Each structure stands twice: as C-alpha cells, then as structure tokens.
Amino acid sequence: MKIIKYITVFILCIMAVSCKKYLDEVPQAVVSQEDLKTPANTDAMVIAAYSALGNDRFFIPYSSMWAYGSIRGGDAYKGGGGTGDVGEFHQFETFINNTVTNGSGDAVFYQLFVGIARCNTALQLVEGQTDAAYPLKTQRQAELRFLRGHFYFLLKILFNHIPYVDESIQKSADTYGSISNVALTSDQLWNKIAGDFDYAAANLPVTQTDVGRATKGAAQAYLAKTLLYQAYTQDDKNNVTGIDKTKLTRVNTLCDSVISSGKYSLTPEFATNFLPQSDNSLESVFAIQYSKNDNSSIGRTDAGHVLDYPMNAEYGCCGFHSPSNNMVNAFKTDANGLPQFTTFNDNDVVPTGDYKTGSFDPRLDHTVAIPGHPYKYQTGLVYQAAWARDLQSYGPLLSMKETVAYTDPSFTRFPPFMSSSKNWEIIRYADVILMKAEALIQTGREIEALPLINMIRTRAGNSTALLKQKDGTPTSNYRVDTYKPGVNCTWTNAYAWQALMFERRLEFAMEGYHFFDLVRWGIAAEYINAYFTTETKRTPHLVGAKFTKNRDEYLPISQAQINFSHGLYKQNTGW
Incomplete structure (x- = not known):
C-alpha cells in the first residue's frame, strides 16, 4: 500500500510540472498579437481583409447581393425547390412573410461585420508600423479603408441603421454590441463611408502591381456611388424627401476623373x-x-x-x-x-x-x-x-x-x-x-x-x-x-x-442592385406592388406578397443582434 501511495504522489508531481510547462507555452497553431506586428505578418492581415470579400455562403450571398437586390427588386424569383427551400429568401421576396428572426438577414449582418473587423484589426497593425519598416504603409491603409467602406456600404443599403466601429474604437469582442446602431444619423453614416473612400482615392495608386487590389479609380468610382445614394435624402420613415444636387455635382466630377484616367x-x-x-x-x-x-x-x-x-x-x-x-x-x-x-x-x-x-x-x-x-x-x-x-x-x-x-x-x-x-x-x-x-x-x-x-x-x-x-x-x-x-x-x-x-x-x-436603385429613387413601394399585381397572376408562389411602405425599404435588425446588444440596438422603422 505504501508503494502505491508513493507512486501516486510521484505521478501527481510529474503531472503538476508538466501542466505548468504546458500552461507556460504558447499553443501550437496560435498566432499572438506580438507575432502579427512584424511587417510581413501585418501585410498578411491586409490580405486576410481582402479575403473577406469572397467569404459568401449559399444562404448569405453578399458578394452579388442577388438574394437581397434581384429577388426583392422584381428582377428574379427565388427559384430552387419550392418556397421552403432556403425559405429565408422566400421571406425576402414576398416581404409580407419576412420576420426579425430571418436567419439569412442575421447572417449577412454578422458576416459583413466580420469583414469590417478584419479591416480594423489590420489597420491597427499597419498604423503601428514605421514608414521605414513598412514603406507601403499609407497605401495599405488606403486599401483597408476602401475595403471597410465597401462592407459598410452594403450594410447601409441593407439595414440603414447600423453601429459604426472603426479601428480607433475596436478594442474587444464586446465592442460591436456596445455601440448603438442609431448613434449616428443616416447622413453621418454616409459621411463615414464616404470618408473611407475619399481617403482611399487620395492615397491609392492609379495602377496596382497585384491584380485585384483597390486602385485610385476604384475608390473614386465607389465614392461616386456612395454620394449618389446619399444625395437622395430620406426622412425617418424612409421617404425620399429631396435630392442634394451639390453631391450630384461631385458625383459627376468623380466620374469624370475615372473616365479621364484612360484606364x-x-x-x-x-x-x-x-x-x-x-x-x-x-x-x-x-x-x-x-x-x-x-x-x-x-x-x-x-x-x-x-x-x-x-x-x-x-x-x-x-x-x-x-x-x-x-x-x-x-x-x-x-x-x-x-x-x-x-x-x-x-x-x-x-x-x-x-x-x-x-x-x-x-x-x-x-x-x-x-x-x-x-x-x-x-x-x-x-x-x-x-x-x-x-x-x-x-x-x-x-x-x-x-x-x-x-x-x-x-x-x-x-x-x-x-x-x-x-x-x-x-x-x-x-x-x-x-x-x-x-x-x-x-x-x-x-x-x-x-x-x-x-x-x-x-x-x-x-x-x-x-x-x-x-x-x-x-x-x-x-x-x-x-x-x-x-x-x-x-x-x-x-x-x-x-x-x-x-x-x-x-x-x-x-x-443584385435593382432593389436598391428603387429605394434610393423613392419608388420602391409603388414599383414593387405594381409588379406583384401582375406577376402574382403568373406564378402562385407570390400570392399574398405585398411591399409595406415605410418598412420594407430596409431589412429588419435581427432579433439575435438586438439580444446580443442587450437591447441597445434599435429596430428599423415599421418592424
């Protein structure tokens, strides 16, 4: 019995030493924040932000936006194997069936913020580099702000009221749930998005060695697109109340810059x-x-x-x-x-x-x-x-x-x-x-x-x-x-x-963008309901479909996101 007792004590001592050694070591396949601060790894994080552009899944096609812009805009029917096949898209198409618990709506909200988080993380790392160690510092900042602008643009046209988090305030996983989605007005949100593209346009090269990286022309075009949407001013019920011709004049100038570039x-x-x-x-x-x-x-x-x-x-x-x-x-x-x-x-x-x-x-x-x-x-x-x-x-x-x-x-x-x-x-x-x-x-x-x-x-x-x-x-x-x-x-x-x-x-x-054209022009309700009047006679899956003005211009903030924010996020008009 004494021998068993001594052996047991010996094993426990060995285990204690081993566990301490294990806890003191960095786990395999884990990259620490310090590791990421090297110029090479910082540049790899910029690539990771680019990769978020194509991280769609079949039920969250945010690259093409077909489920949100084509089928809601009257260009397309959902298709597939009946109304229950990816039924969330059927909810989008008919409007009347859409709910605040639509899983696809929640998923696209989340996935776009994953892209934003990658941009913000990479921006923090880039900003920590010196110009001497990282000669492309300003250009990479411009690329990341272009990408962040893209993700925020999609969120804005999908949900209208969204929390805005940039690299200066992204500090923890809880940040996204602690900033209200109505902290900024609609116009202020557009200004933030435009600000990213404006910075990108001022600091990106006309041509990139690596195909696929953002360029000056791409930033100017996306800035023009942002200002074009912002120019159609809306009230708090999503009604278009006017057109800002000053912004349209700048849209024209930006398009001229892209055109005259000869690229x-x-x-x-x-x-x-x-x-x-x-x-x-x-x-x-x-x-x-x-x-x-x-x-x-x-x-x-x-x-x-x-x-x-x-x-x-x-x-x-x-x-x-x-x-x-x-x-x-x-x-x-x-x-x-x-x-x-x-x-x-x-x-x-x-x-x-x-x-x-x-x-x-x-x-x-x-x-x-x-x-x-x-x-x-x-x-x-x-x-x-x-x-x-x-x-x-x-x-x-x-x-x-x-x-x-x-x-x-x-x-x-x-x-x-x-x-x-x-x-x-x-x-x-x-x-x-x-x-x-x-x-x-x-x-x-x-x-x-x-x-x-x-x-x-x-x-x-x-x-x-x-x-x-x-x-x-x-x-x-x-x-x-x-x-x-x-x-x-x-x-x-x-x-x-x-x-x-x-x-x-x-x-x-x-x-994927027809619906969003209709909303910014202020004709979505009239157009879509006229579409339903005729199209319902051609296909049974649209029976009962109806666009509700002052609600359906935007998707609802999902209940899951409201719960995540402990009620801080406010629901969109009409929902």
Whole structure:
C-alpha cells in the first residue's frame, strides 16, 4: 500500500510540472498579437481583409447581393425547390412573410461585420508600423479603408441603421454590441463611408502591381456611388424627401476623373464581362478575385452563386435565382429599337417562348437562360425547361451572368454544389457611365447625359456575335437603337429619366442592385406592388406578397443582434 501511495504522489508531481510547462507555452497553431506586428505578418492581415470579400455562403450571398437586390427588386424569383427551400429568401421576396428572426438577414449582418473587423484589426497593425519598416504603409491603409467602406456600404443599403466601429474604437469582442446602431444619423453614416473612400482615392495608386487590389479609380468610382445614394435624402420613415444636387455635382466630377484616367473603357462585347477568360478586362473597375487549385480544400471559388446552376446532368444543382417574366419582358424593343417604357409587360413573352416575332435587346440572351437557346454560348448545349427545378412555382428560366460553361477550366464541383473561379464585378465601367448620366439628368443637364446612355445602348446592339444557334442563325430577333431626339424620341428631362432608369435595369439585370436603385429613387413601394399585381397572376408562389411602405425599404435588425446588444440596438422603422 505504501508503494502505491508513493507512486501516486510521484505521478501527481510529474503531472503538476508538466501542466505548468504546458500552461507556460504558447499553443501550437496560435498566432499572438506580438507575432502579427512584424511587417510581413501585418501585410498578411491586409490580405486576410481582402479575403473577406469572397467569404459568401449559399444562404448569405453578399458578394452579388442577388438574394437581397434581384429577388426583392422584381428582377428574379427565388427559384430552387419550392418556397421552403432556403425559405429565408422566400421571406425576402414576398416581404409580407419576412420576420426579425430571418436567419439569412442575421447572417449577412454578422458576416459583413466580420469583414469590417478584419479591416480594423489590420489597420491597427499597419498604423503601428514605421514608414521605414513598412514603406507601403499609407497605401495599405488606403486599401483597408476602401475595403471597410465597401462592407459598410452594403450594410447601409441593407439595414440603414447600423453601429459604426472603426479601428480607433475596436478594442474587444464586446465592442460591436456596445455601440448603438442609431448613434449616428443616416447622413453621418454616409459621411463615414464616404470618408473611407475619399481617403482611399487620395492615397491609392492609379495602377496596382497585384491584380485585384483597390486602385485610385476604384475608390473614386465607389465614392461616386456612395454620394449618389446619399444625395437622395430620406426622412425617418424612409421617404425620399429631396435630392442634394451639390453631391450630384461631385458625383459627376468623380466620374469624370475615372473616365479621364484612360484606364477603363466599355468592352466591345457585353459578354466579356461574364466570361472567366476576360477577368480583369478594361471594364473592370473593381472585382472580387476568385481562384481554384490554390492549395485550399475547394479553392476560393464563388460560393455566393453555388445555388444558381441548372439541374441537368452536366450541372445538377440547384435552380435558384430565376428571372421573372416581368424582367424578361423589359428587354422587348419597339419598332424603333427603343425600350417599351410603359407597355413592355402588357403581353407576356415567356409562356409563348416566341423570341422571333417581336424584337429584343441582345442583353436578354446574355442574361437569361431560355428554353431552346444555347446555354453560355455553347451551341451544343441547348437549355431545356426541364433544367429548371420547380416549373410550377418559378417557371423555366434561370440566370446566366454568374455561371460558366461546365467545360470551362474555371468550373469546379464540391458536391452537391458547383461554382467557378470567375471574378465577380463589384463596379464596372458601365456603372460609372450611368452614374454620371444620372447625376446630369437630376441636375437638369439631360442633353449631356444623352451620349452616355447611347454609349451603353450602342455596345448592347453590337453584342450579338455570340448569340447564335448551331446553324448560325440569331437566337432571337434583335433590334436596338440609340435615342435620337426629333427622330425616334423627344428628349425631355422626364423622358431622359425614364431612359436612365430603364437602362440601369437592362444593363445590370440579375447583378443584385435593382432593389436598391428603387429605394434610393423613392419608388420602391409603388414599383414593387405594381409588379406583384401582375406577376402574382403568373406564378402562385407570390400570392399574398405585398411591399409595406415605410418598412420594407430596409431589412429588419435581427432579433439575435438586438439580444446580443442587450437591447441597445434599435429596430428599423415599421418592424
């Protein structure tokens, strides 16, 4: 018994020494704050902030914003396998069913703040470096402020009232729950976001050695976009109460700076923007850079669009993001090759499948997968209605800008999903052109906006080379012309405004921002409810859908976030 007692005491002593030794050592695979302070590791943290751009998941597609901007803006139906398949998106689409417990809404709020936290952490480290040890200090600060501005911009257009945390006050994990989401007014929040882009524009180079890093032109364009949104002033019930023309004048100046830089231009072919072999083209002002075969488990592929591929054997999942009949009809043109502003939706082309009797803008077949039409320009791969997942609920159409041909080297599978390493554009040069046109029209200079809008339409009309059937005949009957005052239109300010709004919808269809255009223009309620009136008769999944004015302009602050802040966060208007 004594021997057992001595052995036990000996073992306990050895354990005590071992535990003390273990507690005194830094755990493996853990990087300390001190380790991060080296110039090399600080630079690695800047890269980590960039990587937050593409950290989407299938239920939080914040890179493209399709679930928040396309399906809420009338461009698309949710799609998928019925209303219960990722039901949170069905709540977004119908509005009336949305709740403060929507998990996707909570997740996108959280994920965007993860991106902001990475920016703030990296900024703290960069600011601790000396110029001698870290020669790119100012440039890296500018890049991080650009990225932070991007994340905050998305939060602002999604939720309106958000807590604002920068690197000077990010001190602990509790910080985000201890700062009120109404501490700043809407205008003050916009100023903070604009301030980041302003700093970036002043301190970023015109060209970066590393493709994908933010540039001066990207910062100027994003600053213009921020000021354009801020210019449409709103009251505390989300009503647009006026337009700040001083800000629009600066939007125009910033767009001129991007244009005059000579670094960007419209690609001759519209399709170029949505083909992986054309990544980082002259039209790309800022894009998320994806990758595969990069030594990670599944690559840094575009996870935000994994749900959007067809259900045929070559793909297999999942049939989401289905273009609405309304949006397809918007691509109709009249005998003059111009959009049908008020009558486009009177007759529905989708049930007939006849794209030869009338005439259409070619951007239709670059955007929408239509039965009988080649899929992603592959004449040997003709899209079929059966490739859609739920014909009864969502019809036969699917979105194409975000997908790639299954034979493309960028295509990858990670069952049950698939995706690609194709870039996703955040701002393309076409947006700069149309932002300038919008600012000009809203300041009474519609004549100067005319050639800008016509520039976009000319490119659209010239983008038919890839839209061929196997026998070489055009896939649809295309007719597009420019606006010619006194010949095919009367270019008044009101008419120019209609043309601008329509051109934005056609050019950026299914790219995720249409809803946010409607909100900043102050027409969301009227537009969406008119859309529901007609579209409900075409698809049963929209029965009962309704946009509630002075509420649905923004998503609710999730109950989970309010609980996290112990009630400090205040709920948005109407919720």
